[in-house]
Amino acid sequence: MNISYNWLKEYLDFDLQPEEVAAALTSIGLETGGVEEVQTIKGGLEGLVIGEVLTCEEHPNSDHLHVTTVNVGQGDPLQIVCGAPNVAAGQKVVVAVNGTKLYDGEESFTIKRSKIRGIESNGMICAEDEIGIGTDHAGIIVLPETAVVGTLAKDYYNVKSDYVLEVDITPNRVDATSHYGVARDLAAYLKQNKVKATLTRPSVETFKIDDPSPAIEVVVENTEACPRYSGITIKGVTVKESPEWLQNRLNVIGLRPINNIVDITNYILHELGQPLHAFDAAKVAGGKVVVKTQPEGTSFVTLDGVTRTLTDRDLMICNASEAMCIGGVFGGLDSGVTEATTDVFLESAYFHPTWIRKTARRFGLNTDASFRFERGLDPNNTLYVLKRAALLIKEIAGGTICGQIQDVYPEVVKPYSVSVTYNKINTLIGKEIPAETVKSILESLEMEIVSESAEGLQLNVPVYRVDVQRDVDVIEDILRIYGYNNVDFSDSVKSNLSYKTPTDRSYELQQLISEQLCGSGFNEIMNNSLTRAGYYEGLSTYPASHAVMLMNPLSADLNCMRQTLLFGGLESIAHNRNRKNGDIKFFEFGNCYDYDTDKIKENETLSAFTEEFRLGLWVSGNKVSNNWAHADEKATVYELKAYVENILVRLGVNTGKLVFGNLTNDIYSAALSITTGAGRQLGTLGVVNKKLCKGMDIDGEVYYAELSWTLLMKEIKKSKVTYSEISKFPAVKRDLALLLNKSVQFAEIQKIAFDSDRKLLKKVELFDVYEGKNLLPGKKSYAVSFYLQDEEKTLTDKQIDAIMKKIQTNLEQKLEAQLR
Numbered sequence: 001m002n003i004s005y006n007w008l009k010e011y012l013d014f015d016l017q018p019e020e021v022a023a024a025l026t027s028i029g030l031e032t033g034g035v036e037e038v039q040t041i042k043g044g045l046e047g048l049v050i051g052e053v054l055t056c057e058e059h060p061n062s063d064h065l066h067v068t069t070v071n072v073g074q075g076d077p078l079q080i081v082c083g084a085p086n087v088a089a090g091q092k093v094v095v096a097v098n099g100t101k102l103y104d105g106e107e108s109f110t111i112k113r114s115k116i117r118g119i120e121s122n123g124m125i126c127a128e129d130e131i132g133i134g135t136d137h138a139g140i141i142v143l144p145e146t147a148v149v150g151t152l153a154k155d156y157y158n159v160k161s162d163y164v165l166e167v168d169i170t171p172n173r174v175d176a177t178s179h180y181g182v183a184r185d186l187a188a189y190l191k192q193n194k195v196k197a198t199l200t201r202p203s204v205e206t207f208k209i210d211d212p213s214p215a216i217e218v219v220v221e222n223t224e225a226c227p228r229y230s231g232i233t234i235k236g237v238t239v240k241e242s243p244e245w246l247q248n249r250l251n252v253i254g255l256r257p258i259n260n261i262v263d264i265t266n267y268i269l270h271e272l273g274q275p276l277h278a279f280d281a282a283k284v285a286g287g288k289v290v291v292k293t294q295p296e297g298t299s300f301v302t303l304d305g306v307t308r309t310l311t312d313r314d315l316m317i318c319n320a321s322e323a324m325c326i327g328g329v330f331g332g333l334d335s336g337v338t339e340a341t342t343d344v345f346l347e348s349a350y351f352h353p354t355w356i357r358k359t360a361r362r363f364g365l366n367t368d369a370s371f372r373f374e375r376g377l378d379p380n381n382t383l384y385v386l387k388r389a390a391l392l393i394k395e396i397a398g399g400t401i402c403g404q405i406q407d408v409y410p411e412v413v414k415p416y417s418v419s420v421t422y423n424k425i426n427t428l429i430g431k432e433i434p435a436e437t438v439k440s441i442l443e444s445l446e447m448e449i450v451s452e453s454a455e456g457l458q459l460n461v462p463v464y465r466v467d468v469q470r471d472v473d474v475i476e477d478i479l480r481i482y483g484y485n486n487v488d489f490s491d492s493v494k495s496n497l498s499y500k501t502p503t504d505r506s507y508e509l510q511q512l513i514s515e516q517l518c519g520s521g522f523n524e525i526m527n528n529s530l531t532r533a534g535y536y537e538g539l540s541t542y543p544a545s546h547a548v549m550l551m552n553p554l555s556a557d558l559n560c561m562r563q564t565l566l567f568g569g570l571e572s573i574a575h576n577r578n579r580k581n582g583d584i585k586f587f588e589f590g591n592c593y594d595y596d597t598d599k600i601k602e603n604e605t606l607s608a609f610t611e612e613f614r615l616g617l618w619v620s621g622n623k624v625s626n627n628w629a630h631a632d633e634k635a636t637v638y639e640l641k642a643y644v645e646n647i648l649v650r651l652g653v654n655t656g657k658l659v660f661g662n663l664t665n666d667i668y669s670a671a672l673s674i675t676t677g678a679g680r681q682l683g684t685l686g687v688v689n690k691k692l693c694k695g696m697d698i699d700g701e702v703y704y705a706e707l708s709w710t711l712l713m714k715e716i717k718k719s720k721v722t723y724s725e726i727s728k729f730p731a732v733k734r735d736l737a738l739l740l741n742k743s744v745q746f747a748e749i750q751k752i753a754f755d756s757d758r759k760l761l762k763k764v765e766l767f768d769v770y771e772g773k774n775l776l777p778g779k780k781s782y783a784v785s786f787y788l789q790d791e792e793k794t795l796t797d798k799q800i801d802a803i804m805k806k807i808q809t810n811l812e813q814k815l816e817a818q819l820r
Helices: 018-027 179-192 244-252 260-272 353-363 368-373 379-397 422-429 435-444 471-482 502-519 566-577 637-651 690-695 709-715 746-756 797-815
Strands: 002-004 032-039 048-058 066-071 078-082 092-096 101-104 107-110 114-116 119-121 161-167 217-220 228-235 276-280 288-293 299-301 307-309 315-318 323-326 344-350 400-408 416-421 448-452 456-461 584-595 609-620 622-624 659-663 668-675 681-688 702-708 732-741 761-770 779-788
Touching (some): 002 179, 002 244, 018 032, 018 161, 179 260, 179 435, 179 471, 217 228, 228 379, 260 379, 276 323, 276 379, 288 344, 315 353, 353 368, 422 471, 435 456, 435 471, 502 584, 502 609, 502 709, 566 584, 566 609, 566 690, 566 702, 609 637, 681 690, 702 709, 732 797, 746 761, 746 779, 779 797
Parallel strands (some): 217 288
Antiparallel strands (some): 002 161, 032 161, 048 066, 048 092, 101 107, 228 344, 228 400, 276 344, 288 315, 299 307, 315 323, 416 456, 448 456, 609 702, 659 668, 681 702, 761 779
């Protein structure tokens, strides 16, 4: 938020320089990012002086140029070639001498000595738009005869410098979203630091009703969304350009002046932090303002010309027949103030923060008004602000205040009652602060001390401090005004012992696997856990009905929580492919979310929701490319499987007890599931369905694996890394060539073999697969190696034959295997 240094001083008299003000505000929690010097006119009219045209003759080589001599108050008169039709001898004019920089929007140019049609010119006689004091370009500026030659233009036009402080307001400090709010906080700081300063709030004592005749009536039908609504009618106003001082105030903080009525509402917003809205009273049909909601599906055209569809939870400001404005968010196209307006109805209200926030998000609108309303304003301030604005309108636009103020306020909001003890103050702050200092700070923050005891204080906290409703909030306020830097560090350090938790172990293993994957050429990606619900439409593996939907999404692309890491990775692959980076290895750690109505339990709100931490891996493109020593080689799903197995081994998972089984679903075109002996699925891997890739505009295969990190941590919870000597006795290898049905997987052979012997059988490997002629239809051949070893002695042929016979028999019985 931009704060004008000069504007701030209207409410607080202080001697601090702008940089000192910035440092003070930062120290009390209103962090100031920068201080910039600005002028009411860009460039500050530097280099421009008041001159007098001594002579004016026609240019010998032009039918529209003139050759003039101009006295600028020092040195010899300047010869200037001027093309303005109204230039004449004897005029007092504004002259830009050589070296002056003039601005045209964001661009600038410097006046230099030049020749125009063969005649030397030293300077320029200026028009209004050329120096930024107006828009007229029909001719040069002709000043009154009283103008003194040699006077600097910046002095003649009273151009003043100002400083803009860029204050970053935290979401809880809506009380500081105005110049007066910042001044109020700064006053508390100055008082604590023994700097004399008086805080002055603009007076409204002169406010009075000029005409008691009935004016526009207010009816509030929805008091939940609008706890207070105040309004007043002002007749006979003249809508025109705002006076220079008001335009300058708005220009300095980056606002564009519109007309005097609208400018006053913007001025009050940034002066006092209360949004106002001015309606053309002629557009208030039936002479009545009604605050209510509209039926679901009602169309409404906002000030920007966009037609919006309302819900029954959008608060509207209506007249007797139709809606005029989205309450607290955005005005309507036809009800605002124009140059034809003669009577206005001025609104000053307090809207419920949640209602405003939901409406603003629903329509994607973020206005200065909604920014403040959705953070919670002071409902007790609406009348004061209304009177302040009405007085300014009378002063600047004329008019008379008609009828009594309309004020609907059924339940008055009282100050927050908070108790705080000195012991807790000193304990939390870490320093004993004198009771008198505490009371002085609280009084400077306008917190009323209702009662006092030796133990502490009973306070009434102003309603505008919506962020201070507990004792710890009060203590935080005391500390920021007292000064964080005034709390000394102790000479002693208090500490306690801690132990490694499962979370710590999980994090360490994440780092370990991340390093392993990076060493294998992977890059880590981090995607938003919010995603597009449309990704899950039509899927059975991750059905749309299981998506955790957001009530108030920022957009249709971020309207639900992700069920899988897959789609975020596909978005990243598409992004890289579109930038000619097609050889991809990605991994990501992240949470996935699921909503299952079958798990709903009474009185357990979160029973249907689950959250699981997962690891995703994506491989696509070439494994090797553009290598002089190796031909280009595409990545394969087998490469991905190797990466997954290496991860499992590194984590200490006993891969010999895992089952890699065929998996069929609508995510993969071909896939494996990784399950434990007990049937828990630790993850999946395979070739991503081409339909999903095409939907992401990805050509080519994408190989994807997703592991449940949560289940993996449970699986290895009791696993211990053990070490043993390498056996001194040789291993024996036996090979079998098996004729099997095509549906049989190697994982089944592996499982049956280890079930046949768990002591001496150490390893089972597949070294050849054959399908083709000389085999019966529906058959394939597997060549499998079996490794046997005894840690204590050399195996005998008898032992070996017995084990192999058992394995062979079990394969024949369970898989109908035949030896070739």
